[in-house]
Amino acid sequence: MAEMKFIAGSVCLDFVNTVGARVTGRDIVLRDKLKDYPDLATWSRLAGLFTAREVRCLERAAESHPARAAATLARALRLREALFRISKSLLGRSAPDESDVDVLRNELSIAKAHERLVRTKTGFAWAWDQSDHALDAPLWRVSQSAADLLTSADLGKLRQCGGDECGWMFLDTSRNRSRRWCDMKDCGNRAKVRRFRRREGHR
Numbered sequence: 496m497a498e499m500k501f502i503a504g505s506v507c508l509d510f511v512n513t514v515g516a517r518v519t520g521r522d523i524v525l526r527d528k529l530k531d532y533p534d535l536a537t538w539s540r541l542a543g544l545f546t547a548r549e550v551r552c553l554e555r556a557a558e559s560h561p562a563r564a565a566a567t568l569a570r571a572l573r574l575r576e577a578l579f580r581i582s583k584s585l586l587g588r589s590a591p592d593e594s595d596v597d598v599l600r601n602e603l604s605i606a607k608a609h610e611r612l613v614r615t616k617t618g619f620a621w622a623w624d625q626s627d628h629a630l631d632a633p634l635w636r637v638s639q640s641a642a643d644l645l646t647s648a649d650l651g652k653l654r655q656c657g658g659d660e661c662g663w664m665f666l667d668t669s670r671n672r673s674r675r676w677c678d679m680k681d682c683g684n685r686a687k688v689r690r691f692r693r694r695e696g697h698r
Contacts, residue, residue, distance in 0.1 A: 497528040499541050502678050504666035505649070506542055506640035511579045512677070513538060517662030525660065527572075532557040532564035532630070535571055539633040556628045567630040574602050574634060578641055582664050586655055603642055606635035658682025 503509045515526025529535050533554055540550040557564035577598035584591040609624040609632075623635060644650060652666040656677035663677040676682040 497526065497534075499528060499538055500678070501542060503664060504652075504668060505644050506544070507578055507637050507644055508582070508653075508664045508666065509542060510538075510637045510640075511575055511582065512663045512665075513575065514662075516660040517579075518660060524576075529568065529571060529575075532568050535568055535633055539636070544633060544636045552628075553630060553632070556630055560630070563630055567634070570602070570631065571634055571637075573598055574637065578637075579662075579664070581645075582653060583655070585650070586653060599638060599641055602634050602638035605631065606638045609635055656682050 497515070499513070501509045503512055513528045514524045515528065517524060529538065536545075536550045536553045536557070539545045539553075540547060545553070557567075577595040580595045581591040581599070584595075609626075609629070610621050611624065612619055613622045623632065626632070629635075644653075649666055652668060652672070654665055654667045654674060656663045656665065657675045658677065659682075661677060661682050665674070665677055667674040
């Protein structure tokens with residue numbers, strides 16, 4: 496599977512970034528990293544949402560129920576693109592499309608149905624259903640992460656990488672809010688190389 500990177504500072508934004516790049520100004524994904532359900536399960540493990548054992552259970556359930564797995568992947572991609580468009584709208588200081596917000600609302604309602612109030616040593620806490628066959632369990636975590644971000648002060652730190660054909664989202668936690676790139680080693684270095692070549696070409 497394609498390499499997964501986690502640079503966004505938020506689970507839902509790392510989920511939005513499960514693409515190689517996006518064409519600037521157009522709603523086109525380049526090099527989608529979620530090509531099948533196992534990709535989604537693996538991403539969930541790498542994101543720290545599930546253990547390796549839990550992911551193996553999800554993958555076995557997907558093998559046993561391929562139609563459900565395919566439908567879950569389609570839901571995941573629909574949620575990912577809705578979250579991207581919502582983020583873009585907020586960055587442009589415009590209202591997100593209501594249909595995109597409805598996608599998130601629907602996934603959130605499903606997620607909330609799988610939350611349980613459980614006893615802990617010190618009191619009570621919210622926990623997820625412990626079902627090895629809930630193929631959409633990754634979406635519960637992503638949609639909850641999105642709701643947490645949209646209702647937090649961190650939303651003001653939302654940024655989009657300035658790299659050509661990147662489009663990744665991230666939270667700018669730098670001291671002076673000056674982060675421009677998803678990763679200085681990738682888009683940042685490429686931008687420096689382009690600037691150097693332009694300067695050399697003008698000599």
